[in-house]
Amino acid sequence: MGYNPDKPMDGRISDxxxxxxxxxxxxxxxxxxxxxxxxxxxxxGVLMHKSETGDEVYSIRxxxxxxxxxxxIREVCDIADKHCDGFLRFTTRNNIEFMVDSKDKxxxxxxxxxxxxxxxxxxxxxxxxxxxxxTQGWVHCHTPATDxxxxxxxxxxxxxxxxxxxxxxxxxxxxxxxCLNMCGAVHASDIAILGVHRKPPMIDNERIxxxxxxxxxxxxxxxxxxxxxxxxxxxxxxxxxxxNVDRCMFCGNCYTMCPAMPLADPEGDGIxxxxxxxxxxxxxxxxxxxxxxxxxxxxxxxxPEVVEAIKKILEAYASDAKKYERVGEWAERxxxxxxxxxxxxxxxxxxxxxxxxxxxxxxxxxxxxxxxHIK
Amino acid sequence: MPTIEHNGSSFEVDEDGFLLNGDDFxxxxxxxVKGVEGISEMTDEHxxxxxxxxxxxxxxxIAPMVRILSKTTGFPLKRIYELFPSGPGKxxxxxAGLPKxxxxx
Numbered sequence: 001m002g003y004n005p006d007k008p009m010d011g012r013i014s015d016x017x018x019x020x021x022x023x024x025x026x027x028x029x030x031x032x033x034x035x036x037x038x039x040x041x042x043x044x045g046v047l048m049h050k051s052e053t054g055d056e057v058y059s060i061r062x063x064x065x066x067x068x069x070x071x072x073i074r075e076v077c078d079i080a081d082k083h084c085d086g087f088l089r090f091t092t093r094n095n096i097e098f099m100v101d102s103k104d105k106x107x108x109x110x111x112x113x114x115x116x117x118x119x120x121x122x123x124x125x126x127x128x129x130x131x132x133x134x135t136q137g138w139v140h141c142h143t144p145a146t147d148x149x150x151x152x153x154x155x156x157x158x159x160x161x162x163x164x165x166x167x168x169x170x171x172x173x174x175x176x177x178x179c180l181n182m183c184g185a186v187h188a189s190d191i192a193i194l195g196v197h198r199k200p201p202m203i204d205n206e207r208i209x210x211x212x213x214x215x216x217x218x219x220x221x222x223x224x225x226x227x228x229x230x231x232x233x234x235x236x237x238x239x240x241x242x243x244n245v246d247r248c249m250f251c252g253n254c255y256t257m258c259p260a261m262p263l264a265d266p267e268g269d270g271i272x273x274x275x276x277x278x279x280x281x282x283x284x285x286x287x288x289x290x291x292x293x294x295x296x297x298x299x300x301x302x303x304p305e306v307v308e309a310i311k312k313i314l315e316a317y318a319s320d321a322k323k324y325e326r327v328g329e330w331a332e333r334x335x336x337x338x339x340x341x342x343x344x345x346x347x348x349x350x351x352x353x354x355x356x357x358x359x360x361x362x363x364x365x366x367x368x369x370x371x372x373h374i375k
Numbered sequence: 376m377p378t379i380e381h382n383g384s385s386f387e388v389d390e391d392g393f394l395l396n397g398d399d400f401x402x403x404x405x406x407x408v409k410g411v412e413g414i415s416e417m418t419d420e421h422x423x424x425x426x427x428x429x430x431x432x433x434x435x436x437i438a439p440m441v442r443i444l445s446k447t448t449g450f451p452l453k454r455i456y457e458l459f460p461s462g463p464g465k466x467x468x469x470x471a472g473l474p475k476x477x478x479x480x
Binding site: 007008009181207209210211212213214215216239256257258259 | 389394395396397413432435436437438460473474475477478479
């Protein structure tokens with residue numbers, strides 16, 4: 001029975017939750033669940049897991065643009081039908097994994113993937129650059145300071161060699177968020193691309209009464225820059241807000257709460273680069289990423305400044321870090337002043353924390369290294 | 376922005392059907408939202424939720440948190456969903472003429 005808009009609750013099914021994942025296990029995964037002995041990365045993008053029953057499963061990981069059409073998904077299904085009995089999975093970084101249960105089936109699958117040109121690049125394993133975790137950008141969101149898909153494409157084009165190889169000291173996780181809501185992994189990634197504003201919100205007094213709950217807009221400000229105020233619209237006094245521009249750091253939280261306070265601006269908006277975060281507990285504790293480049297312009301459609309900056313950081317890290325060392329571990333070992341020197345990034349006052357708990361981030365020791373940044 | 380005509384009253388609304396001006400609120404608005412939100416019959420319970428929302432909004436300038444709405448009306452969240460199938464935000468706040476909920480919703 002189709003949906004009847006006159007009786008919306010009739011025959012309504014709800015609270016089913018997602019289907020149980022075991023329904024979609026390839027037979028070899030189902031049979032060996034919880035029995036895996038070890039795994040190997042045979043080549044970039046191809047893993048082999050060995051079970052105590054002697055079974056093997058080969059996973060072929062391919063990059064995906066995350067934002068995909070139904071046609072693309074159907075094509076992926078066709079590949080899975082042809083080689084993997086109709087089974088496949090997506091990874092937590094939005095790569096696709098095709099799994100086969102014997103080594104003979106790997107090469108034919110790789111050949112099929114290669115026949116689509118660069119649509120299904122095999123890689124994303126080991127010490128390389130895997131897929132970029134990213135957000136909606138100008139495709140769908142209303143608070144972004146930059147685009148997501150466009151920047152990601154530009155960066156991955158430049159770093160494509162690192163996706164299909166294992167030539168870095170450790171895996172490098174790149175993430176992008178198009179505003180500092182930081183949907184996704186930006187705050188804890190080796191290299192993070194973050195959309196930032198540089199202008200305060202504009203207050204639209206004509207709309208604010210109907211669309212805004214003013215106390216929410218006031219409470220949304222982390223710096224107390226939004227204050228209640230009276231305004232005059234068409235000769236009538238209304239309740240509104242005003243922004244203390246000197247206190248505003250352009251986070252955009254008030255716009256999230258109040259649609260009458262937009263702050264997007266083509267010249268003001270752009271991208272900040274953060275580095276050194278990680279989420280794993282291996283060797284060192286998880287870290288937050290830190291701001292190293294405060295602003296790069298939104299230069300559509302290829303963001304050349306952003307791409308260049310990321311490549312420079314990645315190459316400096318690749319040539320200098322020790323094996324297994326993540327970007328943050330490397331920067332902390334050599335000291336951040338050396339990080340700025342080796343990556344050739346000018347240090348600006350924007351990198352000096354000045355928010356509430358800032359004191360702990362300043363240097364309270366005489367231990368430091370002389371660098372080209374201190375002349 | 377679209378204008379809705381219902382029983383001779385006209386309402387300026389946004390693309391999600393929320394009133395752009397809370398002062399436009401009247402009985403015709405309630406009757407109109409009743410139709411679009413899948414509410415077959417207005418009961419005293421509906422009215423109690425609407426009144427609670429409007430009173431809180433008038434006093435505080437914001438819509439109440441869900442727990443406050445439950446506490447003041449005495450309806451658990453489940454009952455509010457039974458009254459307003461779209462929920463307290465999309466259903467009840469719309470009918471009460473409050474601004475559209477904002478944030479990551």
